[in-house]
Amino acid sequence: MLAGLERKNGWTLAEHAGEACPDGMQRLLRRACWDADAVRDDLRDYVVEHLGDRSGVLIVDDTGFVKKGTKSAGVQRQYSGTAGRTENCQVGTFLAYASVKGRALIDRELYLPQSWTEDRRRCRAAGVPDDVEFATKPRQAQAMIERALAVGVPFGWLTADEAYGQVKYLRVWLEARDVFHVLATKCNDTVVTADFADARVDALIAAVPGRGWRRRSCGNGAHGPRIYDWARVPIRPVHAPSRGHWVLARRSISDGEIAYYVCYGPARTTLNQLIAVAGSRWAIEECFQAAKNEAGLDHYQARAYPAWYRHVTLSMLAHAFLAVMAASCQKGPHHLWTTFGDPR
Numbered sequence: 543m544l545a546g547l548e549r550k551n552g553w554t555l556a557e558h559a560g561e562a563c564p565d566g567m568q569r570l571l572r573r574a575c576w577d578a579d580a581v582r583d584d585l586r587d588y589v590v591e592h593l594g595d596r597s598g599v600l601i602v603d604d605t606g607f608v609k610k611g612t613k614s615a616g617v618q619r620q621y622s623g624t625a626g627r628t629e630n631c632q633v634g635t636f637l638a639y640a641s642v643k644g645r646a647l648i649d650r651e652l653y654l655p656q657s658w659t660e661d662r663r664r665c666r667a668a669g670v671p672d673d674v675e676f677a678t679k680p681r682q683a684q685a686m687i688e689r690a691l692a693v694g695v696p697f698g699w700l701t702a703d704e705a706y707g708q709v710k711y712l713r714v715w716l717e718a719r720d721v722f723h724v725l726a727t728k729c730n731d732t733v734v735t736a737d738f739a740d741a742r743v744d745a746l747i748a749a750v751p752g753r754g755w756r757r758r759s760c761g762n763g764a765h766g767p768r769i770y771d772w773a774r775v776p777i778r779p780v781h782a783p784s785r786g787h788w789v790l791a792r793r794s795i796s797d798g799e800i801a802y803y804v805c806y807g808p809a810r811t812t813l814n815q816l817i818a819v820a821g822s823r824w825a826i827e828e829c830f831q832a833a834k835n836e837a838g839l840d841h842y843q844a845r846a847y848p849a850w851y852r853h854v855t856l857s858m859l860a861h862a863f864l865a866v867m868a869a870s871c872q873k874g875p876h877h878l879w880t881t882f883g884d885p886r
Contacts, residue, residue, distance in 0.1 A: 543837050543860035550838030550857075571842075571849040578851040585859045586648040586695065589639055592866040594696045598641035599819060601826040602683040602702040604653065607632040607840050615668040615847040616654045624830075634854065635679045637686040639695065640825035644869040646862040647829050649689060651682040652850050669846035680709040691719065699807070699819045704728050707804060722807035724790065724819040729802055733789060734778045743802045746775045747791040755793065756813060760821025770794060772817055774805070784809050790816050833861040 543550060545558050552564035552571075561567075606622025608631045615632070622631045637649035658665060659676040666672070677685070683706055690697070700723040706712060707725025716723050729744040750773045759767035771793040778787040788811075790803040805816055833839035837860035842853040 543857055544863070547838075550841040551843045568844070571844050571852045572846060576852075578848070578855045581855050581859065582649060583693075585855065585862055586639075586690070586693070588859075588866070589646045589648050589862050590695055593639065593641050593643040593646065593869060595641035595643060596696045596698060598639055598697040599822045599825070600687065600690060600695070600697050600700040601638040601640060601823055602635070602686070602700070602706050603638070603823070603826045603830075604633050604635045604679055604705070605830045607634065607842075613668060614845040615665075615670055615850055616652050616658055618655050618657055620655065632850070633679075634850075635682040635686070636826065636830075637683070637690065638826040638829050639697070640822055641697075643872070644865045645825040645829055646865040647826075647833060647858045648695075648862075649686040650851070650854050650858065651677075651686065652847065652854075653677075653679055653682065665847075669848050671847075674847075678709075680706050680712045684712060684715060687716075687721070691721070698722060699724060699822075701725065701819050701823045703823065713804060713806075717806050720785075722811075724803050724805045724807075724816055726820075726823075727802050727804050729800070731802065731804065733787075733804060736776055736779060738779070743789045743791075743804070744800070746777070746789050747773060747800065747802065750775060750791070757795075758814065758817050760792070760817050761824070763824070768821065772813060774813055774816060780809075786811060788816065790820065792817075792820065829861065832864070833857055836864060837861040 545555070547554050547558060552567040556564040556567045604623065606624040606629065608622065608625060608629050609617045610630065611617070617630060617632050619628055619630050620633060622629045622633065633653040635651045635653055636647050639646060639648045654670065654674065654676065656676050662672065683702065687700065700716065700721055702725050704726040707727040708731050713725065727743060731743050732740050733743060735741050755771045755773045757769060758772050759769045761768055772791065774788045774790045776786065776788055780787060786807060786809040788805040790805050792801045803820055837857045839854060839857040842850070844850065844853060
């Protein structure tokens with residue numbers, strides 16, 4: 543998976559290894575006896591050992607794998623953020639870990655649309671076990687976060703885009719486990735205000751006076767610091783005086799477009815800390831790009847459900863190795879993370 547090949551599939555890897563045919567590579571993904579979930583757990587432990595930090599951030603997002611045909615597990619015409627449009631593709635939901643030391647993918651789930659889970663014959667043909675039921679992407683995210691919590695992955699915050707942040711049952715579940723979070727949401731999302739009234743998040747932010755906005759960078763992008771205007775409004779009375787809730791807003795300097803976030807964390811959390819967490823979400827996009835470009839995350843040709851997990855897990859492991867090697871050469875902490883501190 544670390545070979546400098548343009549494509550990393552069974553044929554190209556076999557040729558690179560000096561084999562006459564791809565049978566061995568294909569057997570590794572299809573019939574060889576090994577547990578992809580056990581390797582995933584080893585991968586997660588490896589990332590925590592080398593990149594772990596209590597101020598780290600868990601990041602949830604999904605990415606698309608454009609495919610032809612109808613037989614690959616979970617494939618159908620559906621929206622792909624990678625392509626930016628509806629395509630015939632598979633979609634994977636991922637959990638990334640990012641800290642001052644580096645970032646890597648640590649968990650994954652293949653999204654199976656209801657058109658698949660309601661057709662058990664089709665599922666069996668693609669190797670999907672009979673006990674695999676339909677799960678929304680937020681439910682898949684919840685399962686991955688729960689696995690991270692169960693083994694004590696050290697982190698301070700969690701962040702995700704609006705596909706996850708607008709899901710109220712996920713926010714309730716996170717708060718019940720005291721998981722501090724900054725989750726993007728839609729402008730028409732409703733929240734409970736400090737005086738127990740319901741209000742849309744865009745209405746709350748519209749009432750913020752000009753002096754309530756602060757111009758800040760949320761980290762470096764491809765073209766330098768990503769600078770926006772930011773504001774926050776406290777919401778929801780909390781039972782624990784040590785905790786707080788806010789609506790956070792990010793306004794584009796160029797066109798005034800506003801993005802919204804629902805936040806939960808320590809009562810002493812500063813605006814700069816919330817901004818840093820919101821900005822850290824881009825780390826998972828960098829993971830996707832690097833894993834696809836350098837470790838063949840999307841190069842597989844296997845159709846079966848188990849083969850998807852095996853290929854993707856090995857690709858994630860290769861990418862994590864590269865992330866750890868990069869961290870060993872790092873001269874100091876990325877400036878974005880110096881604003882965090884330990885939230886607890």
